[in-house]
Amino acid sequence: MKGRTDIVLGVQWGDEGKGRVVDVLASEAGAVVRYQGGANAGHTVVVENEKYVFHLLPSGILYPEKLCVIGNGVVLDPEALFEELDGLAARGKKLARLIVSHAAHIVMPYHKMIDRLAEGARSDAARIGTTGRGIGPCYADKYERIGIRAEDLVNPDVLRDKLSRTLKIKNDILTKIYGAEALDFDELFAQSLKWGERLAPLLGDAFLEIDGAIRDGRNVLFEGAQATLLDIDHGTYPFVTSSSPCAGGACTGAGIGPSRIDRVIGVTKAYCTRVGEGPFPTEEHGELGEELRRKGGEFGATTGRPRRCGWCDLVAVDYAVKVNGLDGIALTKLDVLDDFDEIKVCVAYETGGAVRNHFPSSCVELAGAKPVYKSLPGWKCNISKCRSFEELPPAARDYVNFIEEYTGIPVLLIGVGVGREDTIRRGL
């Protein structure tokens, strides 16, 4: 018997409500796996009017009988992880069994320092607007092959050797390039061993656990962080994160072959947001953007930054369908559009005098793209109590139908509020 394996990933620039979708689906899963990113993520889950924001923990962590896995593709900030675990313990929560891959790379203090210093040194045009969580510098070390992995924290001899070599390079960068203070080796070494002590019982062969769960016939959910348009390869480079949130990233970041994935589900908001810099063709700068931000509560779950807001961009959604091989869409926050007279949706771009309906691979070209909109009537009523597609007002159904027609894939779940129960399920 084989369980069902689903990848749940973001379609836009993050903050689509992936945590909420994973939380709903986790009730039927045996395991939930994070495969990339780190504490830059902020996945919000609301259960019985209590709000939880997960940065590193998989969004299935509130189900005590489940397995939660932090895969090799994640960059792990031990302090952020322990803070999350302690916060949940203080709230008296029983948690899922947690396994951290030996091979996950550790976000060290110098990564966070360099992330912030590098960002501060960039010109206005080059600024990425990172979360400052050390993500880019940690992944850079991984590929430079000078990173510290979770397994190293429980092996003092290996750690001493690796850390002394790497810290030399980092201290040169800190002092000679940025004029900052050097970090003390002994202090950092002692601190790292302490992290290792606490991490030791959680470490395991994450891929084997996932394989076991699938073989046991349990459903496994792979929870993407960030999103398609922030993907290091497929996103709006260089205004991207440093990992692979796209479907392929789940395979490398968890250690599972593509043939074992059953479905790929793309989570998209009924409108669109972005935090940080970079092109965003449907961004609304005026009152309308403000209204979306207010009604949608669009402030970063990790940094508190106000999110840039605009209409849903179906050209971008269609791009995500293609690069991820999406089987279905989970459409979130449809209720945020309840009061609008008119709902606009981008169906093409105008660039250099020509109209095109595919997403340009060049970020420069995207920056010059003007959205071509289709206007649909609003439904002007509260949909938060609807629990089936048929209960939605006709205009809301038309909006969903339009998205399905444009993308050629079904909308399998619709979010109409923040709670677990505020969900219309249509085959997911």
Ligand code: IMP
């Ligand atoms: P980094 O991942 O901190 O390096 O940030 C790179 C870019 O990704 C910035 O524009 C961030 O605002 C954005 N970003 C990173 N994580 C998230 C997220 O979880 N949601 C939305 N945007 C994110």
